[in-house]
Amino acid sequence: MANNTPYTLVTNLKYWLLASGGLVVGVVLLYVSGLPWFEDHQSFGALTSQLGGLLIASVALATMWDLVGRRSFFREMLEVLELKQDIHASGLTSIGTDYRKVVNWDDCLGSAKNLDIFAAWATTWRNSNQTNLQQLASRSDAKIRICLPDPADPNCIKSLATRFNMTQTEARNRLSEAIEGYKKLDANGSSTGRVEIYTTPVFRAFTSYRIDNQFVVTLYHHKDNRRGSFPALTCREGGSLFAFFEEDLEGVLDASTKIYP
Template identity: 70%
Template sequence: MATPNMYRLVANLKYWLVAGVTTAAGVGLLYVSGIAWFKKHESLGTLANQLGGLLIASVALATIWDLVGRRSFFLEMLEVLKLKHDIHLSGLESVSTDYSKVVDWDACLGSAKKVDVFAAWATTWRNTNQVKLQNLVSQSDAKLRVCLPDPNDPACVRLLATRFKSMSAADVRTKLNEAIDGYKQLDGNSRSGRVEIYTTPVFRAFTAYRIDNRFVVTLYHHKDSRSGSVPAFTCHQGGSLYGFFEDDLEGVLSASVKVYP
């Protein structure tokens, strides 16, 4: 048997006590407004009559709110608070259908010290942020790690060609080799150790960028046409989403082959 909530019982008791007193006062005012003295003082009688009716109507409205409105509002607030709590636990920061706007790339890359790239090739992203990436790898305490599909793995290349239907296996292999060379060039081929490139046969289900303590993740289309926007979101370190993508990335990197330096 459930233990009664004493605070709720006390609150309900107070409410019904106040409601009873207010109703009694309203009925009393309605009654006295009709006695002879108030008939001789018509303005005061009218005031007492209206005040009595107002008190009774107020109690009726308050009772309806207590029985229906307050409980509905309480349930709605529980849903909102639960959603807020879930978002807090996940570490979700922002959501968009435009990866270029889901985060301020200039600000993030401009102050970054460690960047990880997990993508098919991310050529557009690399070209757009080339200056920022070159500035990043020019710093002695910075590191850029890139994990790309293995261009020498036939199954991986074939899967990518299947996803990007307008490309042949040869096109995919060329694209991957160009990506590897493009990321090498950020280091000036100096083998400074600040740029690391890995290849793996793991097929991409999403693109992820880790910038210091934040992940930026974009999803892929599964329809034949790749036109249109795709969902993208950011999450910060300490949240369950960040933990998932961190474990996933580190797991892939640990089983990958370093091809540079």
């Protein structure tokens, strides 16, 4: 599509006027350098000839840049700016393949007031952050909500067993252990109301942790071998990613069953 904005037209007109003027001056200098007077003043003749050639070469290079280079550079910068705008709108703050490194868990959990956990069981994560989680649960102004699969739902257990390549009994035991483990965060099992546990038959497509005004999300493998790295990202409140994960989490919690306290 042609660009007919007045500023662009004026800029292009100025460029072509200057280029035409430079070309004319260059040709004139080359012509003048061949006059008889310069035969007796060879140094001036050589200088005039070189200046003329330089002007002509400069105009040629500038024209090539304007016709090809500048437009290519502009398109490249436009792509970068559009990508930056997309990232800003989404609220994405970091991304990687190791959920342990996309965020500083000690800092986040150490200062958090609200933590929501949406996971299959997150046993490794819970054990790694046991001290931080217990300290968080001990603060009177803090609250932890955990949403786990329903161990009493046969379809849920079957799906988990298939996804994580284990027997249904193993999956049910993992869930029971996770529920008891999260209960112990609450003053070692004495209900304070600061730890809430919910169960739902919703199939997990990812694991998410909402820590105050940010989400940490990790994805799952779909291959038989579950080992390896997992894509992980963080996003801030105010972005489209945060809005999606927040709406998704709240929708699941609204349809879940509260089993503790």
